[in-house]
Amino acid sequence: MFINGDKNNNNPKSIRLIDLYDLTRKDDLEYIFRGDFSSKIVSGILDLAKTTLKESSDTYRIKSKIYYIMGESLQNIARHHCETFYQSPDKYSLFAIHKKNFKYYITSGNIVEIKDIDGIKYKIEKINSLGHDDLREYSRTTRSTGALSEKGGAGLGLIEIAKRSGNKLEYDFKEINDSFSYFYLNTEIPVLNKPEAEPKTDYKYSIENIKELHEILVKDNVILFFKGAFNQNSLLNLLSIVESQLKESTITIKIYNIMVELLQNISKHADNFSVEIDWKPGIFMITETKDKFMLISGNYVKNAKTDALKRNIEYVNDLSFSQLVIEYNRILQDFDLKNNNAGLGLIDLKRKSKQNLDYSFHEIDKDLSFFTLQVSISKINKLSTLIIDATEETPRIHFDPDNNLFEITNKSLPEDADEFYRPIIVWLESYKLKPNKNTNFTFKLDYYNTSSSRYITRIIKILDDMARKHEVKIFWYYREIDEDMQSMGEEYFEMTDLEFELVET
Known part of the structure; x- marks a missing residue:
């Protein structure tokens, strides 16, 4: 889930997490992944999806269809991993799934060579021109003859996606340079058990929404981006994905440990914007500059909690590192947690990162604010004598x-x-x-x-x-x-x- 970016940019555009959350929330996006999709990463994403789908009210048939199409879309991304593409300035892939108005939308994006675009368009348009019965026959023929190449974005996988979804494949391209282009593919899956009185809406999903988000991720050198439901199961699956992605080192172990604290903070302490959902909505991302990593989380909190939370963070930030150790040990030995001046998790974040915590509150309405917490990790790990x-x-x-x-x-x-x-x-x-x-x-x-x-x-x-x-x-x-x-x-x-x-x- 790592993306390309300019590590030498020490002053990237300031990222307002609430803007990214608004961008995803308006389409009710559930999961977005950005980076290099290895087979382990693909397996981790599917495990996370399986956990989430178990909790949905959709029929088993719909869940199976979504899971299958996700698998084909992710495998399509994985098949395009080619060393040639590392010549491209933007060499990583994108995957998103969201649900809106009784429909699921699954979007994938990956690099293709410009010389292959006409062939991709021709193959997808051929698939889109076929009716249900013709598509089934085309699938059987392709299986027996291997008529379509798996390279270039088309093949049996795309035929199966169109056949399983029952809809046309929507696609678009965005030129990267003279040699490469980004290929976006979107699949719409209607939910069969929708209410008889389905509300009328003017909603029309557009790949442009994903392209807009994609541009932000690349511009700000985001090396990991996740938005969705935070609970214990999704937390464990997400950590497993990141563990597969990161090569073990002193810095990456620190990133992993701090990530655990931030994700658990959302899972345990975030508030919901609606009483109709029983999961914790949130957002998490990692950005990279030349000399540091920044781990950023965002979630809703009730306005009644914000003053106390501000005091806790400021209290932790005011502690020297020697005082921090003393306070950390004091809390560990104090079994009456009500007496703590600040949460152990906040103290642990500063203790592990050796940096003060940055935060902000963006008021949503009279009841809720969007809370952003940022932890910086210096790449320059100065050795003591x-x-x-x-x-x-x-x-x-x-x-x-x-x-x-x-x-x-x-x-x-x-x-x-x-x-x-x-x-x-x-x-x-x-x-x-x-x-x-x-x-x-x-x-x-x-x-x-x-x-x-x-x-x-x-x-x-x-x-x-x-x-x-x-x-x-x-x-x-x-x-x-x-x-x-x-x-x-x-x-x-x-x-x-x-x-x-x-x-x-």
């Missing part, structure tokens, strides 16, 4: 990035080399992600044992990897009478491309 004093068996470690000082000195004879060197390796791996422009690393060891040599080799390998994009120089000290230490330095010099200076003392 690592100092480990020497013992009779272990060396002194002094890593200080601010002063470009990296030293391992004395002797290394630890009984458990793994236990001693593990935190050192972890620190260096983190430093490697964003090192100094120039790194000078000093080894000044009197001697070291065999188990230590494995970790010294690993440290040098980390420095060698770092040197592919940054300047790294190693200073290897040895005593004049210690030929073995000199020889080890020469061997490391030969096995790497590092700048190496042997220093005799």
